[in-house]
Amino acid sequence: MQRVVLTVLLGVLTAAHAQRVQAPIPIGIAVAQTSNTALLGQEQVIGARMAEKYINARGGINGTPIRLIFQDAAGDENTAINAFQNLITKSGVVGIVGPTLSQQAFAADPIAERARVPVLGPSNTAKGIPQIGAFIARVSAPVAVVAPNAIRTALRLDPKIKRVAVLYAQNDAFSVSETGTFQETAKAQGLDVVTVQKFLTTDTDFTTQVTATLNANADLVIVSGLAADGGNLVKQLRQLGYKGLIVGGNGLNTSNIFPVCQQYCDGVIIAQAYSPAQASAANQVFVRDYRAQYKKDPPQFAAQAYAAVQVMADALRVIDRRKKLTSWELPALRVELNKQILAGKYNTPLGELRFDKDGEIIQKQFYVAQIKMKDAKNGSFVFLR
Amino acid sequence: MADFLAQYGFLIVTLVQAGLLGLSLYFPLQAGQLSLASPGFYAVGGYVAAILLTNPAYAGLRETLGQGVFPLTWLAAALLCGVLGLVVGVPALRLRGIYLALATIAFVEILRVVSLNLEVTGGAVGIFGIPQAFGFGERWQYIFLFGPLLVLTLLFARQLERSRVGRAFRAIREDELAADAMGVPPTRYKVLAFVIGAVLAGVVGAMSAPFLNTWNARQGSFDASIAILAFVLIGGSRNIWGPVVGGALLTAIPELLRFLADWRLVINGLVLVVASLYLPQGIVGALERWRRRPPPRRPVPAPSPAELRGGRRTP
């Protein structure tokens, strides 16, 4: 028994010394592969995988390929922390993309912060994420900026709009903050907020909220929620006879809502942090690859995960030019990578982006699109403006 | 070593934490009360700590106490959960068996929805940026909190089992009515057992909030209720080591199965099924069957018949 302990200890100690950067360059992906957050996580897995393939097909980091290491972070805090620990210590990753939920980020990011490992949040939109620490940044904009545009677009399409109903998922951190911006903008535009209705992302039946909206005679409905609940809400609004315009928040910006609201999705105006119509070459390649494989437009979650991996690779490439990556000590490279991530400017499928000193994303372009359904299942986001 | 602790430190502490939560369910179970309220008290304890440690209203308190604020959070959580346990326990413990379990699940869910909606609990996002207890930088250092708590709890449980109160618990578990007829007041001891569990879960929550860095409404949920029940049943519900072993094992398994990637939760589910099929007494229960208890030894001085009557007053 003693001998076993000793061997393990020795092994661990020696491992601690041999912390050189391995090739291919390991990058950790800790997103929700299980639990009911997997709906978002699996898109992130796809996005990250496509980025890996694309980057390596073009010679990786100046000839050295990257390797993504996936650890399931599920939908809870403990699993996210364990995934981070595994990536940091066992896999010796240079940086981490993850976790899926903001609540998980508040738990797991401090782990990476203390280990001095750079983290890029692919979908954490809550307030305070980049402020967790110097090593924490995100590519997911807290699209408060885009919300006003969507309302303005709606007003342009129908200038007679006067009465607004606001509906939001009150158990989703992002929707709660987004609805605040929506409501302020609506008031600033001189609109009456005639009813505010709350729901849960786990809800399926929205009859109560919809009838309240209808009876308030709203001529604009603003929905902040996620794909499943948001889609059902749109569908039930239309089925129960709502005729006016609908503005959907960023949570609805995914082609996953097409099979949910089907033909009823048609016409919904969506505030987007990502648009397949974004014209950059980076995005057009991504959209082409994605369409080839999945026969539909890539959703925002996939695009953001893709962008996160790309940002890491681009930053690594800059570092590698100065000094070959494999000759770095891992801890030093992690610190350097973090510095470089924050310093650089990137051309990603999200458009051009960079970071402020906290690690908050500065995204050049946001988008407003309108959903056009071809048939019951297929549709597209038509870029407006 | 440092790497080992960095990688598995968090996991190891969560194993201990799971064991403690298992024990918090074990105490009421000792008195025959199937309560699944632990996650509710755990959540409340965590919120108490998170609020005391982050809310600007308590900045002065934190300033004055320094590191002393952490023990204060434990105390506050213990007190609040104790009182809450009393308030919920007195009416709920009139229920038996599965009905009590369901009532406590309802309690947990109500708490969850309420904390999702309050300002002070941070709504859906919860509370984040919780300061680290005693400046612990590494997760494994939290073993210095949870470890002693586990040892103390086990000692407490062992002493309790051997005492008059512990006997009263067991009597109620075996046959509440007979216990009552033999002079053991069931309500008092059921509530006591329930409150002990509530206080323990609350303190574990208070220690866990800094450990997790953040706290939100999902910490206390129905899923957690069932998970903790599984800790106790798979570990063994008749021995203090049962919840500890069960909690540690069931927490470790999904992590140890990480190499299975996408299959790990499928296998984890199978483990639960197989364990409940083949270890009906729990792991510790199965091990205990191999160990024969020594017969009780009689104390040396033989009592006189006068003593047999007890030191009884003449009416």
Place this chain on the structure above:
Amino acid sequence: MNAPPVQATTVLEARGLTRRFGGLVAVNDVSFSVREGEIFGLIGPNGAGKTTLFNLMTGLTPPSAGTLSYRGTRVTGLAPHRVAALGLSRTFQNIRLFRALSALENVKIAQHVRTGAGLWAGVFGTARAEEARVEERAWALLDLVGLADRAGELAANFSYGDQRRLEIARALATEPRVLLLDEPAAGMNTAEKAALTSFIREVRDRFDLTVLVIEHHVPLVMNLCDRVAVLNFGELIAVGDPASVQRDPKVIEAYLGGE
């Protein structure tokens, strides 16, 4: 046969005890008194309400009407553990031992009312003296019923007769003044029954008890009891010394009609 002491004081006084379950009257307006130190038998055909009467007397079932007092203190309305604390202890017709606990533990538990160590005394081990006393008395009581050599065995593993004796030991552990035995001889053979008779007397004498016994077996009752009360369909139809009760036409009618 022991004659009851002359001018004995009344220990238990039942007045108009009544219990209805829905439309059924299980015990109907039953009044009687029990004197100190006597062995008081309660007989009657099946379903006559004997066990219900015991339940009313020990607080397990609240009466619909009527009272029971013990030396002037009202018993009815008290919770069972309070009745036990007052000094009334019982056994059960269908044996309710703590089956998964050892014989020793069964007897230790029942000393609850006569001890006082609270949670912290137990946890910090400051009630050693009391614990030692509990332990000693438990062994002595097991000695008394002849089970001391099997103290560590689970109650469930004992034979029927041994379980009945263990239940008596457990009842005695509460230090009662009144012992209520619900069919203590059920399932015993003739030899055991005879031994039981003398055992109950011995216990009564040794502990200065008053004993109430529910029993089916008429010879045993006649032999054991100082006085007997007969219940039929929830009503008390006769009270008196065994011989006179046996001659009572109502009793004969009840038994012949009933069986």
Place this chain on the structure above:
Amino acid sequence: MELSQLVQNLLNGLAIGSVYAIFALGYTLVFSILGIINFAHGAVFTLGAYFTYTLVVGQFENNGLLRGVNLFPQGSPFAGSPWTFALATLIGAVVAGLIAVLIERLAFRPMRARGAEPLLALVSSLGVALVIVNLIQLLVGAEIYNFPANAYGEVRPALSFQLGERVVIIRTVQLIIFAVSLVMLAVLGYVIGRTRVGKALRAVAESPGTASLLGISVDRFILITFFLSGVLGGLAGTLVGTAFGVAGPYFGVTYGLKGLAVIVLGGLGSIPGAVVGGLVIGLAEAFVPGDYSAYKDAVAFALLFAILLVRPQGLLGRTQIQKV
């Protein structure tokens, strides 16, 4: 409250309540026979919806191991008409029933044979649910699948009528669910109340020991119970799926907890109780004022807590008298 508002809330409540009710029917059926809560019921409910979807659509597009597999290259024979859809639903339900039977054989019966603590069934069924949910995710991913909009034929999506100043509206699919749940209750009531199988089932529920003395094969009837429960669950899964989409592998499991509140409120093991409980909780939720809609999820549990304190046997349950 205005009349129209009242009527609207009533309709909303009955609509969602009937969803709770049909979920709870199979749940409570197993409880009535075995006295255990079968957490795997939610997973079977989910499976029913997925099976029907497989038959009607034939392929799963985006994720999982079955991505790209097309069951019907020529188009599904079950798509297109309400009658073929009904047939697919029925087949899906029967397969779900068979899965429930399998669950009983593999996860519950061995436990009964060992005389294990009934609580362990909770853990075991939780394990089964975990396996099923994660297998679904492995095979077809976590995304939402929706039945073709014309599953019930070309019906209007909603009906409305004027009441006073306001319009009262109800979705057609919810009317269908409401009607089907009433039919399911009636059929179940007939099977249990009038047929020989039903009588035997009741005998097993009353006392397994006595039933086996009477020559009833208890194990066989437990299997029948699980089959019925699985069929009901699977059917309910498809119905709810048509109304709200098959919202990922956790689709049914999320009803499990509220289903628990439903069956306790109605009375554990009582079949009409499940329906009454479902409707009561649905109505209670519908009447939560808009300002407090955030607390809607707590309503079911507040009711559950309250009913347990006042009347533990539930609205329609029977009192159990404890023998001393």
